[in-house]
Amino acid sequence: MDYLLTEEQIMVRDLTRKIAEEKLRPLVAEYDAKEEFCWPVIKLLAEADLFGVYIEEKYGGMGGGVMELCLVTEELSRVCGGVAVSYAASALGTDPLLLFGSEEQKGKYLPQIASGKKLAAFGLTEPNAGSDAGAIETTAKKSGDYYILNGMKHFITNAGEAEIYTIIAMTDKTKGQRGSSAFIVEKGTPGFTFGKKEEKLGIRTSVTRELIFQDCKIHKSQLLGKEGLGFVVTMKTFDMSRPGVAAQALGIAQGALDLALDYSRQRQQFGKPICSFQGIKFMLADMATQTEAARGLVYGVARMIDSGNTKVSKESAMAKMFASDVAMKVTTDAVQIFGGYGYMRDYPIEKYMRDAKITQIYEGTNQIQREIIGNSLIKESLAQSKE
Amino acid sequence: MNIVVCIKQVPDTTEVRINPQTNTLIRDGVTSIINPFDMYAIEEGLRLRERFGGTVTAISMGPPQAAVALREAISLGVDDAILLSDRAFAGSDTLATSYALACAIRKRGKVDVILCGKQAIDGDTAQVGPGISVWLKIPQVAFVKKIEDCKDDGGTPVFRVARMTEEGHDVLDVPLPCLITVVKEINEPRLPSLKGMMRAKKAEIVTWTAQDIAADPKKLGLDGSPTQVMRIFSPPVREGGQKLVGEPAEVALRLAEKLKEFIHP
Numbered sequence: 001m002d003y004l005l006t007e008e009q010i011m012v013r014d015l016t017r018k019i020a021e022e023k024l025r026p027l028v029a030e031y032d033a034k035e036e037f038c039w040p041v042i043k044l045l046a047e048a049d050l051f052g053v054y055i056e057e058k059y060g061g062m063g064g065g066v067m068e069l070c071l072v073t074e075e076l077s078r079v080c081g082g083v084a085v086s087y088a089a090s091a092l093g094t095d096p097l098l099l100f101g102s103e104e105q106k107g108k109y110l111p112q113i114a115s116g117k118k119l120a121a122f123g124l125t126e127p128n129a130g131s132d133a134g135a136i137e138t139t140a141k142k143s144g145d146y147y148i149l150n151g152m153k154h155f156i157t158n159a160g161e162a163e164i165y166t167i168i169a170m171t172d173k174t175k176g177q178r179g180s181s182a183f184i185v186e187k188g189t190p191g192f193t194f195g196k197k198e199e200k201l202g203i204r205t206s207v208t209r210e211l212i213f214q215d216c217k218i219h220k221s222q223l224l225g226k227e228g229l230g231f232v233v234t235m236k237t238f239d240m241s242r243p244g245v246a247a248q249a250l251g252i253a254q255g256a257l258d259l260a261l262d263y264s265r266q267r268q269q270f271g272k273p274i275c276s277f278q279g280i281k282f283m284l285a286d287m288a289t290q291t292e293a294a295r296g297l298v299y300g301v302a303r304m305i306d307s308g309n310t311k312v313s314k315e316s317a318m319a320k321m322f323a324s325d326v327a328m329k330v331t332t333d334a335v336q337i338f339g340g341y342g343y344m345r346d347y348p349i350e351k352y353m354r355d356a357k358i359t360q361i362y363e364g365t366n367q368i369q370r371e372i373i374g375n376s377l378i379k380e381s382l383a384q385s386k387e
Numbered sequence: 388m389n390i391v392v393c394i395k396q397v398p399d400t401t402e403v404r405i406n407p408q409t410n411t412l413i414r415d416g417v418t419s420i421i422n423p424f425d426m427y428a429i430e431e432g433l434r435l436r437e438r439f440g441g442t443v444t445a446i447s448m449g450p451p452q453a454a455v456a457l458r459e460a461i462s463l464g465v466d467d468a469i470l471l472s473d474r475a476f477a478g479s480d481t482l483a484t485s486y487a488l489a490c491a492i493r494k495r496g497k498v499d500v501i502l503c504g505k506q507a508i509d510g511d512t513a514q515v516g517p518g519i520s521v522w523l524k525i526p527q528v529a530f531v532k533k534i535e536d537c538k539d540d541g542g543t544p545v546f547r548v549a550r551m552t553e554e555g556h557d558v559l560d561v562p563l564p565c566l567i568t569v570v571k572e573i574n575e576p577r578l579p580s581l582k583g584m585m586r587a588k589k590a591e592i593v594t595w596t597a598q599d600i601a602a603d604p605k606k607l608g609l610d611g612s613p614t615q616v617m618r619i620f621s622p623p624v625r626e627g628g629q630k631l632v633g634e635p636a637e638v639a640l641r642l643a644e645k646l647k648e649f650i651h652p
């Protein structure tokens with residue numbers, strides 16, 4: 001399929017592919033086994049200017065948008081979904097700044113993020129607040145020119161490795177969802193530490209840790225937007241970042257399909273390569289078609305956002321849900337095509353299946369995505385019937 | 388520091404095939420790359436710039452499409468690029484090529500160090516780099532695996548370099564300006580950056596002709612090339628040997644007989 005990418009987009013895609021194939025692929029198995037953050041490749045991505053593809057030129061970026069971010073994420077995911085999420089999670093931590101940051105905040109932080117000198121992260125999830133983003137318990141109490149943060153975030157991607165964190169905390173508990181606010185907190189701020197590092201099923205080359213705030217004092221200039229905007233910041237951020245997770249899922253599916261196709265051409269049974277058997281060939285055909293359909297949806301939404309459309313919740317949710325369901329299906333089938341070998345750690349394919357699972361869970365479970373899509377449908381229909 | 392890197396565009400050898408009828412390279416559909424050894428020369432040029440400041444200029448002689456190789460050099464961080472392209476250069480051997488490159492380097496102006504890959508993977512002669520230094524009458528060290536430091540105490544700056552030998556390496560001091568050819572042990576070439584690629588896309592590649600570099604036409608092209616390629620051919624495929632089968636003791640005896648026949652036919 002030809003998606004009529006621009007010359008710059010092709011450049012971004014091909015450069016990422018080169019780094020992923022030449023520098024990342026040889027390291028994947030080792031870092032996955034050690035469950036270690038893949039700094040060597042993150043540094044290469046920074047040197048190649050890839051952290052700035054979606055950031056404006058005046059802040060040191062390339063001036064692209066969600067489409068460019070998706071292309072990088074997809075290409076990395078073809079080789080390793082863990083490194084891809086480390087990359088995309090930095091964008092997730094940056095989106096609130098792009099959307100709600102003041103000129104001063106953008107000028108201070110975006111150049112450091114665009115150059116890849118510093119990674120960003122987004123801190124919303126708590127033990128009792130995942131899908132229910134309104135139930136967060138971390139508080140930010142105003143005290144003169146400062147806010148005092150107390151509480152704990154968990155399952156935070158890039159925690160500990162990132163330098164710049166966007167944190168959602170309650171400034172007014174009585175107002176529920178409308179009482180939360182978003183803050184930028186830098187690593188090293190007194191009272192801000194990191195807790196337990198999670199051991200995970202997949203995306204093991206990325207880091208997931210707790211953030212702990214104990215009387216962490218931050219200046220009021222670190223508030224994003226206004227007090228009470230935390231929920232809006234979160235929702236708008238996710239609308240913008242979901243295509244990134246969708247692109248991650250898409251890349252995982254494509255990478256698994258590529259490996260399964262190669263294997264099915266080499267593996268001989270009954271004197272023939274197994275791809276010549278209809279049972280396998282039809283599986284490959286379905287996997288390829290589903291992956292391509294996911295790509296169409298992901299690129300479509302990315303372009304919709306980049307064209308300035310702000311009402312993208314439904315489409316963004318569709319892309320994330322569909323691509324991640326496809327990733328789970330395609331990677332499971334890819335393991336099936338590898339047969340017994342596919343189940344073994346000596347072969348690269350089982351990692352794709354482990355990595356795929358998380359894409360159905362994070363940035364809103366696929367059940368939440370269906371809620372969003374369903375609610376949007378009903379709302380649109382109601383609006384039409386009123387007209 | 389004024390750094391010049393000479394690069395050559397070559398066919399990607401992993402894809403090269405030879406036409407069995409004409410015994411010539413099949414160039415159609417073969418991708419061209421920067422000679423891999425020249426990638427180390429580019430990287431070393433960039434590292435010298437990082438250490439001592441200055442500029443890195445890439446020069447290549449070849450047909451107009453060699454500009455692609457120069458753009459790639461720019462995407463890696465080279466400051467500017469010069470292409471020597473003229474029908475008068477066609478058919479140049481290593482002597483004529485090194486002459487043309489030397490003329491271009493002279494025209495470009497002050498130079499402190501010229502870097503080349505140790506050889507090109509298509510011709511494998513390893514002569515052009517040293518040839519340039521002879522035309523320019525400057526010292527040269529080939530097969531360098533490390534440029535250790537630069538002593539500059541007011542007089543002539545001197546590079547201390549390690550030259551790879553079969554047994555180990557020699558440590559040599561070489562006064563600037565000089566020419567150095569590098570081996571792959573010297574560094575690990577970087578990948579291009581996005582900003583470098585953008586710059587490369589927009590960059591203007593200066594093209595110089597034989598006239599521009601004030602070269603003597605008699606020293607260029609076929610006229611200036613004492614080397615003549617008589618024939619290019621694929622070596623004949625080795626015929627299979629003879630396989631002796633049987634019990635080890637008996638086979639050993641037969642082998643001994645054969646060897647005896649071979650020595651005393």
